[in-house]
Amino acid sequence: MRNKTLLDFTLDELKDAMAAWGEPGYRAKQVWRGMYHDLTVSPEGLTTLPKGLRARLETLGTMSTLSVVSQAVSKSRDTRKFLFRLHDGNTIEVVLMFYEKRRSVCISTQVGCAMGCPFCATGMGGLVRNLTAGEIVAQVLFVARWLRDPEVDGPDASPVPRPTTLTHVVLMGMGEPLANYDNVWRAIRTLTSPEGFGMGARRITLSTVGLVPGIRRMAREPQQVNLAVSLHAPTDRLRNKLVPINRRYPLKKLMDAVREYIGTTHRRVTFEYALMRGINDSLEQADLLADLLSGVLAHVNLIPLNPVEGSPYQPTEQRKANAFLGRLRRHGISVTMRLRRGIGIDAGCGQLRRRTVGIG
Numbered sequence: 001m002r003n004k005t006l007l008d009f010t011l012d013e014l015k016d017a018m019a020a021w022g023e024p025g026y027r028a029k030q031v032w033r034g035m036y037h038d039l040t041v042s043p044e045g046l047t048t049l050p051k052g053l054r055a056r057l058e059t060l061g062t063m064s065t066l067s068v069v070s071q072a073v074s075k076s077r078d079t080r081k082f083l084f085r086l087h088d089g090n091t092i093e094v095v096l097m098f099y100e101k102r103r104s105v106c107i108s109t110q111v112g113c114a115m116g117c118p119f120c121a122t123g124m125g126g127l128v129r130n131l132t133a134g135e136i137v138a139q140v141l142f143v144a145r146w147l148r149d150p151e152v153d154g155p156d157a158s159p160v161p162r163p164t165t166l167t168h169v170v171l172m173g174m175g176e177p178l179a180n181y182d183n184v185w186r187a188i189r190t191l192t193s194p195e196g197f198g199m200g201a202r203r204i205t206l207s208t209v210g211l212v213p214g215i216r217r218m219a220r221e222p223q224q225v226n227l228a229v230s231l232h233a234p235t236d237r238l239r240n241k242l243v244p245i246n247r248r249y250p251l252k253k254l255m256d257a258v259r260e261y262i263g264t265t266h267r268r269v270t271f272e273y274a275l276m277r278g279i280n281d282s283l284e285q286a287d288l289l290a291d292l293l294s295g296v297l298a299h300v301n302l303i304p305l306n307p308v309e310g311s312p313y314q315p316t317e318q319r320k321a322n323a324f325l326g327r328l329r330r331h332g333i334s335v336t337m338r339l340r341r342g343i344g345i346d347a348g349c350g351q352l353r354r355r356t357v358g359i360g
Ligand code: SAH
Pocket: 113, 119, 120, 121, 171, 172, 173, 174, 175, 176, 177, 207, 208, 209, 229, 230, 272, 274, 303, 304, 305, 306, 307, 308, 348, 349, 350, 351
């Protein structure tokens, strides 16, 4: 598959490219409507355009950059993982989760990740490369299309009885989104543009390991997507070990950037905290966490750790996890526990890794 894709273009860039052929501005809008509203996959499907123009568009790039290698569905059928091949042979994973009222897709922003968190499957292989904006957008479009026509992309029995729509996007798959800032934001602009995919920014959540300059930059973006910060430890000593980038951006700097972000955006920030047995799950650590977050407009999302092969970290027992949660509540912290999802198919967000080729 070619790597040039129309999904990389902003609307203005497409207008410029088509203006060079003497086409009026509304043609580019028709292309965008076709790609992002009608979810068309190839220029031939753009039936509002003259035939010659459709052929010409092909020279600018493809409308889909992903081919499905395999799919896996969880036993409870509420989680589906897609493994995609990119034009250069690299593979990425995308997870679709069904909730009572939501259909949420967890997408990847890089092939691999350079941050090296020792409990994370993605981090173990290091960074291969950034995804382009088009490759990021393509994941969302693919899943939106799949939800609209659930049976088209796989011979297996569909867990979706009828066509439906995507309601949320989370950037919590493979990679660190703020380490690929420009491509990620170009993708977010296309996804939220009313002329593009038209998703509300508040339905999009970006999860970061805590890259301070990126958080400050995000605060100034007009698209107010939700920010989640992967904390996992209440002290620098422990966080240096679990989240090595903490040596560069220690808690004080991170919390200052978060406070500044909240000051500018007036938006609540979510802190992710994966509970690891005997490592970060004591009541004293809950107290320290409450101290760290006191006075901050924060929500804590406790995540049951997905054990990863080759890593010594194990999930906290349910009873202890509940006690940790109760302790935070007693300190007045807003906190919830994330459901265990997709464990059997290695499809917990943050559990994504290329070794799963072939599953499904
Ligand atoms: N790089 C970004 C986003 C991708 S990881 C980040 O770190 O925030 C998405 C989330 O999954 C992060 O909160 C990450 O800490 C978490 N995660 C990674 N490995 C995990 C595991 N084995 N079990 C549970 N959560 C994990």
